[in-house]
Amino acid sequence: MELLCLPQSFLINKLKSMSPTAKSGLISTATLPRSPINSGVRFSLKKPTLGSLFVKPNKFQHLKAKATTITSLFTGIVEEMGTIKHLGFDQNNSFTMKIQAKTVLEDVNLGDSISVNGTCLTVTEFDKQGLEFSVGLSPETLRKTSLGGLKSGSLVNLERAVSPTTRMGGHFVQGHVDGTGEIIETVPEGDSLWFKVKVGKELMKYIVPKGYICVDGTSLTVVDVFDEECCFNFMLVAYTQQKVVIPLKKVGDLVNLEVDILGKYVERLLGDGVVDALKLRLG
DSSP states (O other): OOOTTSOHHHHHHHHHHSOHHHHHTTOOSOOOOOOSSOTTOOOOOOOOOHHHHSOOOOOOOOOOOOOOOOOSOBOSOOOEEEEEEEEEEOTTSOEEEEEEOSGGGTTOOTTOEEEETTEEEEEEEEETTTTEEEEEEOHHHHHHSSGGGOOTTOEEEEEEOOOTTOOOOSOOBOSOOOEEEEEEEEEEETTEEEEEEEOOHHHHTTOOTTOEEEETTEEEEOOEEEGGGTEEEEEEOHHHHHHSSGGGOOTTOEEEEEEOHHHHHHHHHHHTTHHHHHHHHHO
């Protein structure tokens, strides 16, 4: 019987009409104030249980958060140099590269993306005990990059794809090589080393002084641009020279190049007439 929310006068009349046995079930040591209607009657209500005062909450479902790993973005900060163990066509008539490495194998899984000299490639096999992994190279990759010119024993720059917690030490690198450039000059200055690279006109328009460029998977800053020669240069400090493969190359060798993606987006917007449309709208 729900009595707690009823008027006090109603409760008194109700108690009078109840049998002694029913009343005894409601009497307790806690008393209510004297009623102005019948000051000679004292009564109390049975204390409600805690369970009746609170509604039990529904059980929460503990959902496991799904980790999302970015598998197609790099920073251009080389993690280690690997050694090519095999390069060529295998039994399935697919061009395969087997690389000996250590750091990039720490948390590797099949299907992971690893940048090899700036080229985003997919891990098809790996052996952590043997410290090696394999990647496949498509005909387009062989046409666009310098990887086909490597041989067994060649060193390559390696970097794993970034994760959501990776520090962005370089710049946004997709691992989509735009083309190759030819080293035409190397000049030492103190403990640093200058490189001058010749590129095609189709890439030259995206290269600007003090801008980013990815050379063989290494995030570097363009120092000067020589438009009349279709060349640009950059400098490697002593520390970087010890961590990447670029200083091992000589004049005439090719390097993989990826220009800053922002330049391509700006060009596309300009080509679509976005700026002209804004001028007309604001003018």
